[in-house]
Amino acid sequence: MIRIGILGYGNIGKGVEYAIMQNKDMALEAVFTRRSPESVQTLGAKVYHVDEIKNFAGKLDVLMLCGGSATDLPEQAPQYAAMFNTIDSFDTHAKIPEYFKVVDAAAKAGGKVSIISVGWDPGLFSLQRLYAEAVLPEGENYTFWGKGVSQGHSDAVRRVEGVLDARQYTIPKEDAVAAARSGKNPQLTTRDKHLRECFVVAEEGADLAKIEKTIKEMPNYFADYDTIVHFITAEEMKKEHSEMPHGGFVIRSGKTAGDKQQVIEYSLKLESNPQFTANVLAAYARAAYRLAEKGESGAMSVFDIPPMMLSPKTKEELLSTML
């Protein structure tokens, strides 16, 4: 059995607890939290305060870092990578190279394996971009996200004055997806590719026109997009927008000799984004464990991992049933 620990019990941490139940070769040994352990209700896993994590050195095969990319992971990953094999879903794309270096140094110092930026983007989508470009060197990659809830954009709307709650859906524009699929290699702007739809619960008496304008003009988050704002009640929010669906598309359209069009498309339709992400983390935990057993160490990404390492099946089973 691969002995797993979870650090951080939010949506992803809870998803990992579920994921481990689907993987018969894994056992969840402990959940670690910065909160008071009694306040954390798991599905059955024992909960410890994070200060006790050092007592688990040698007792966990993989520690799943389930915190956020903004502040948790940059602090936790270098700290724990020397002590445990780790998996995380660090998703601040621009900071990945720097993050990789810091985690790599810690993991190598401790002789451990850390697989960073695991999930679906970064993660499975990254793999598709790489495979598709490698087999079609002359072409274009297109990534579309949605329809789904963006946590970062929802948070940004919640910070607007007069907003009590908000949910932001990222929606790929059908025309743009069709253009990417067409094989004509179109140039698509940010505005061409995605629409942003916001559902907002406002304070009583708030200036709705002003809230809408503030959202639509918000730099980085909304200014470069067509944005739709709906005002709804707290009851409607709870009833209609409590699920976390997501998904998206990676499309590569390329050419081979004689102008032959070759189109590769990968898509995800997820009813639960955090549960799916957690399932990807679990598969990579298996790989981290196996690579560490082979004596490897250091930071890695999904690009480094031989696909076979993710499967509980033997090489013989895979060759005879799946190749």
Next chain:
Amino acid sequence: MIRIGILGYGNIGKGVEYAIMQNKDMALEAVFTRRSPESVQTLGAKVYHVDEIKNFAGKLDVLMLCGGSATDLPEQAPQYAAMFNTIDSFDTHAKIPEYFKVVDAAAKAGGKVSIISVGWDPGLFSLQRLYAEAVLPEGENYTFWGKGVSQGHSDAVRRVEGVLDARQYTIPKEDAVAAARSGKNPQLTTRDKHLRECFVVAEEGADLAKIEKTIKEMPNYFADYDTIVHFITAEEMKKEHSEMPHGGFVIRSGKTAGDKQQVIEYSLKLESNPQFTANVLAAYARAAYRLAEKGESGAMSVFDIPPMMLSPKTKEELLSTML
């Protein structure tokens, strides 16, 4: 530069010559043929009789075995795997485990790397089946092929008495694809999944009704399918059916906690099947070369190859632009 040789100059061999032109780190050193070298017209590569191949030991980094799975590869792969790093597209699924063993022994004896069964199925589709099952352990995989020309089925029709030429298209049934996508994990029979459409040029005066009946009742190839037969002229065949498009879908529908549906779909739409297959072979040639440089040896499949090995980009480039 990665020095490549091609053995066998049919559709795939020619596709590999094109593919190498798209990969700036590869150079085509030689094409080997069993025919008279003067009779083979390449796009520029030098052509040698296969008997001269032994003179190229040490002068090629990878030999691309571009023969057929029925008789060429089972003979050639064990013969050349001890002398060169090789790539092949062996696609007789049922015989892969046995083929793997024989090639593995030869490659290990020679200290070379042989990546077998490369292409899109087996190949990229196999990878998708593995990744999807690893991240969604509770679910079903569905593979659909087409719309596209099946060489094996076309050949089978050509062997029917009274048939001069034939082209068989494998067509996925839309209802079945939709059912697989629905997330309801339907059980689909062979007949449910694909339709077979044949275009046949018959001899003058042939018994068309008898040809049609013979095709439709042919065991293994057609008896388990709904099959449509059209009789056309040789001119129509040349004009309408000389291209080799193909493609297909790998769909996995799975569940996570609370019965949440998660659907992964991968699809290819190929205007030229052999050119695309050849491009996949070229990317894996890069991996074979790199693995051999690292001192590895033996037979491998796409399941063994770290994705990064396929890309001409550096690790730093991949982390900063593609992860």
